[in-house]
Amino acid sequence: MKTPIATSEQKQSIPKKETDTILKVSNLSIFYGSNQAVKHATFDIDKNKVTALIGPSGCGKSTFLRSINRMNDLIPIARSEGEIMYEDVNILNKNINVVALRKEIGMVFQKPNPFPKSIYNNIAHALKFYGIQKKKVVDEIVEESLKKSALWDEVKDRLHESAFSLSGGQQQRLCIARTLAMKPNVLLLDEPSSALDPISNAKIEELILQLKDEFSIVIVTHNMQQASRISDKTAFFLNGDVVEYDRTETIFTNPSQQKTEDYISGRFG
Amino acid sequence: MNSRVADRIATGVLIGLATIIVVLLVGLFSYILAKGIPNISWSFLTSPSSTVQAGGGIRDQLFNSFYILFITMLITVPLGVLGGIYMAEYAQPGKITHFIRSCIEMLASLPSIVVGMFGLLIFVNTIGWGYTIIGGALALTIFNIPVMVRVSEDAVRSVPSEQKEASLALGITHWHTIKTVLIPAAFPGILTGAILASGRVFGEAAALLFTAGLSTPKLNYMNWNPFSETSPLNIFRPAETLSVHIWEINTQGIIPDVEEVANGASAVLVLSVLLFNLLARWLGSTIHKKITASK
Numbered sequence: 001m002k003t004p005i006a007t008s009e010q011k012q013s014i015p016k017k018e019t020d021t022i023l024k025v026s027n028l029s030i031f032y033g034s035n036q037a038v039k040h041a042t043f044d045i046d047k048n049k050v051t052a053l054i055g056p057s058g059c060g061k062s063t064f065l066r067s068i069n070r071m072n073d074l075i076p077i078a079r080s081e082g083e084i085m086y087e088d089v090n091i092l093n094k095n096i097n098v099v100a101l102r103k104e105i106g107m108v109f110q111k112p113n114p115f116p117k118s119i120y121n122n123i124a125h126a127l128k129f130y131g132i133q134k135k136k137v138v139d140e141i142v143e144e145s146l147k148k149s150a151l152w153d154e155v156k157d158r159l160h161e162s163a164f165s166l167s168g169g170q171q172q173r174l175c176i177a178r179t180l181a182m183k184p185n186v187l188l189l190d191e192p193s194s195a196l197d198p199i200s201n202a203k204i205e206e207l208i209l210q211l212k213d214e215f216s217i218v219i220v221t222h223n224m225q226q227a228s229r230i231s232d233k234t235a236f237f238l239n240g241d242v243v244e245y246d247r248t249e250t251i252f253t254n255p256s257q258q259k260t261e262d263y264i265s266g267r268f269g
Numbered sequence: 270m271n272s273r274v275a276d277r278i279a280t281g282v283l284i285g286l287a288t289i290i291v292v293l294l295v296g297l298f299s300y301i302l303a304k305g306i307p308n309i310s311w312s313f314l315t316s317p318s319s320t321v322q323a324g325g326g327i328r329d330q331l332f333n334s335f336y337i338l339f340i341t342m343l344i345t346v347p348l349g350v351l352g353g354i355y356m357a358e359y360a361q362p363g364k365i366t367h368f369i370r371s372c373i374e375m376l377a378s379l380p381s382i383v384v385g386m387f388g389l390l391i392f393v394n395t396i397g398w399g400y401t402i403i404g405g406a407l408a409l410t411i412f413n414i415p416v417m418v419r420v421s422e423d424a425v426r427s428v429p430s431e432q433k434e435a436s437l438a439l440g441i442t443h444w445h446t447i448k449t450v451l452i453p454a455a456f457p458g459i460l461t462g463a464i465l466a467s468g469r470v471f472g473e474a475a476a477l478l479f480t481a482g483l484s485t486p487k488l489n490y491m492n493w494n495p496f497s498e499t500s501p502l503n504i505f506r507p508a509e510t511l512s513v514h515i516w517e518i519n520t521q522g523i524i525p526d527v528e529e530v531a532n533g534a535s536a537v538l539v540l541s542v543l544l545f546n547l548l549a550r551w552l553g554s555t556i557h558k559k560i561t562a563s564k
Contacts, residue, residue, distance in 0.1 A: 071438060076361075103440025113431035116454055118562035125449065126439040162562040175435070182439055 022047040022186060022216040023068065028082035028092075030063050030072065037063040039240040040082070045233075050208060050217045052227035052248065055237035056263070061220045064237070065188050067091075068218065069105040070098045086186075103130075106179035107188040111195055112171035114163035114178075119155050122163050122174055123181045130182075141181050149177035150207050169193075169200025173207065180211075187211065189219040193226070205230050224264065228252045236260045298539070305536020308529045314537070317487075318514065323526040327534050329485040332501055333402070333508040334541065337481060338470045340406040340504060341413065346463055348410070349417020353459075354447060356418060357425035377415035381476040384411050388480035400482025400507035408480040409473060413466040420465070424458025425451050453560045460553040464546055471542050474512040482507035483517055511538045 023045040030038040038060040045051050053061040063072065068091065072078040084091040091101060114122050123142045132138055142159070146152040151173040155166070163174055172192060179187065189208070193201040208217060208230050221227050227234055228248055235245040236259075244251060244260045255261045312326060319325030352373075360366040385408060392404035428451050436446040452459075485508055488501045495502040509517065515534050518527050557563075 069438060071434065074434065074437070099440050099442050101440070102438055106440075107438040109431060109434065109438075111431060113429070113435045115432060115435065115450060116561040116563070121562070125436070126441055129439075129441045129445050129449075160562060164561075164563065178435075179439065 020047045021045065022086065023091075023218075024083075024085040026083055026085070028064070028067070028080065028084060030060070030067055030078065030080045032063075032075070033077045037240055038067075038080075041242045043235060043242060043245045045216065045218060047216050048212055048214070049232040050212050050219060050230050052231035052234045053218065053220045053237060054222075054224060054227050054234060054263075057222075059237040060240040061235075061237040062190055065190055065218060065220050066107075068186070068188055069102045069107050071107060073098065103182050104184050105186040105188060106182055106184035107190065108172070108175050108179055108192050110191040112168055112175055114166070114171050114174050117163060118160045119163050119166070119174060120159040123178050126178065126182055145177040145181040146174075148180050148211070149173045150203060150210075151177055167200070169196045169203060172196060172200070172204060176204075176207065180215075185216060187215045187217045189217065191220050191222060194222055201226075224252075236263060238263070301532075301535050301539050305532040305534075305539075308533030309536060313533055317485075318530075319524060321523060323524055325524060325526075325530060327511065327514065327530070327537065329488055329501075330509055330511045330514040330534070331537060331541070332488075333481075333485060334471060334510040334512070334538075336501070337402055337405050337409070337477070337508060337510055338467055338545075340402060341409040341470050342463065342467060344406060344410045345413045345417050345466060349414055349462070349466075350421045350452075350459060352414070352418035353421020353423075354425055354451075356422040358443070358447060358451070373415045373418055376412065377419070379412055381412060381473060384408050385476040385479040387411070388476065392480055398505060400480065400484075401505050402481055402508045403504040405477045405481030405508065405510075406504075408476045409470050412476070413469060416466050416469075417462055420462025421455070421459050424455035424462070427458065428454040456557055456560070457553065460549065464549050467545065467549070468542055471538065471545070472512055474510075474516045477510055477513050478516075481510065481513070483509050483513060485509050511541075 021044040025045070026042045028038060028041040029036060041064060053065060055061050063078075066072050067080055068084060070091065072080070080092050082092070086101075086105070089096060091105075115125060117125065120142055123145055124138050127138055127141060132141070143152060143156075146155060151170060154170060155174075158165075163171060166174060172195075176187075176192070193204040196204065205226060208219065211217060212232075219227075219231065231248045233246065234248045234251040236243045236251065236255075236257075238259055244255055244257045246256070250256075251260060252264060255264060314326060314331065315328050316324075316326030317328055318330065356366070356369070360369070388404055388408035388411075392398050392407060393400060398404050425447075432450050432454060433446060436450045437443070441449075486506055487499060489499040490501055492500040493502060494500050495504065497503060498506070511534055515531050515538070518524065519531055522530075524530065
């Protein structure tokens with residue numbers, strides 16, 4: 001079942017063009033009440049690349065990420081200005097189909113949050129909502145997503161056990177598998193490995209590098225080594241401003257802004 | 270007084286209070302059961318009550334208690350759970366929500382005799398049903414709804430918000446998330462609420478006196494047609510419950526064995542509540558395990 005995100009008039013008014021940009025952010029501001037959490041952010045996010053958002057706590061990077069699949073809608077006092085263009089549709093438009101948007105732009109959270117159901121049903125949950133009921137098809141998608149998230153070998157013999165019986169790292173990979181099963185175009189990761197041990201962390205990083213062939217990935221991370229290892233481009237956030245956005249290599253070796261260099265070299269934050 | 274002494278005293282007082290509660294409960298239970306169990310026999314449970322002679326049973330009253338409980342829960346649980354979901358998920362904080370909440374709390378504190386008089390006015394007289402099971406069940410619903418709404422709301426609210434976010438982030442609608450994530454996770458809490466509410470139904474007499482009545486017509490237990498006059502399933506017949514029966518024979522009974530019947534009926538009532546609670550909890554945990562795939 002494919003639900004169009006755009007209203008019909010929007011589709012007609014803007015001609016479709018092929019680019020390597022998946023998300024075009026322009027002049028985006030996000031407010032919590034009177035407090036401005038993101039200030040006039042403007043940059044493009046590349047298709048099939050990993051984009052890292054770094055910066056000290058409270059700099060607005062998670063707020064920015066959550067606005068891309070409208071999770072900020074759950075916070076009554078949050079409001080946004082500007083636009084994020086995705087497939088010629090402004091994501092922030094009040095009239096778009098948010099449910100369909102979230103299917104195409106999936107999100108994985110900081111704390112692993114599997115449902116209190118079996119491993120199998122964690123993935124089948126959303127499939128059932130989209131009318132995929134046939135056991136054979138569901139079985140295939142479950143296997144495929146678990147293979148993609150490098151979890152299949154560890155859980156294939158206990159698919160019907162509780163997801164809570166998995167370790168933290170496995171739970172997080174299950175959450176990724178659950179999102180992959182929806183076949184999204186964009187994957188938003190909000191500090192996906194900050195709650196995990198180093199080995200699980202390494203597995204998640206390896207996974208992200210494999211996934212970028214198929215998905216465009218935006219990842220928020222506190223871990224600068226992680227950003228430099230896995231991302232193609234990096235945006236540095238500070239107090240709601242996007243101070244610098246460039247190729248990761250450039251950001252970490254030759255940043256153009258003094259503030260970026262101070263943060264990278266650990267002088268604050 | 271140093272803090273260690275204070276700690277000892279506090280611990281002692283708490284243990285003392287807990288002991289008093291347990292002693293009271295055990296004392297009450299053993300008294301009721303010791304007095305009542307000798308009067309319980311197969312014929313006591315399976316014969317109809319008598320009006321003048323000794324040796325009457327409580328068959329109809331026992332059935333009526335469970336049947337009114339069933340009908341009441343059939344109305345209370347869906348309404349209460351939906352109300353709780355509304356309060357937890359849809360109601361915007363503000364004056365109207367505040368007003369609804371006050372109304373629910375007020376309803377919860379209504380004396381049951383007042384609810385009974387209200388039922389008499391509305392269901393028995395105005396609508397003209399007379400004394401009926403449905404009238405009794407609706408009266409009981411009135412003061413069980415607040416408990417059910419409150420407990421369901423708390424249960425839904427106590428589901429971690431990460432669960433809800435996870436489901437919404439997968440592109441699932443709010444309502445489907447409520448159905449498939451929030452309600453299953455809140456199920457144990459909702460079940461506790463339903464058990465609390467059903468305990469009140471078993472024990473209630475005042476609200477039923479004027480709504481379900483003090484009598485039961487002659488019932489034919491082989492007749493399962495709910496529209497037939499003599500069917501026990503007919504919801505438009507008067508029905509005296511166990512609690513009401515105990516009250517009735519103690520205040521206006523002319524049978525010679527009032528005390529034996531009252532003691533036996535009390536023991537049956539207490540055992541029914543106990544059995545019902547255990548059964549409901551066992552069923553609840555079985556269902557919960559099945560949904561969550563936990564052991």
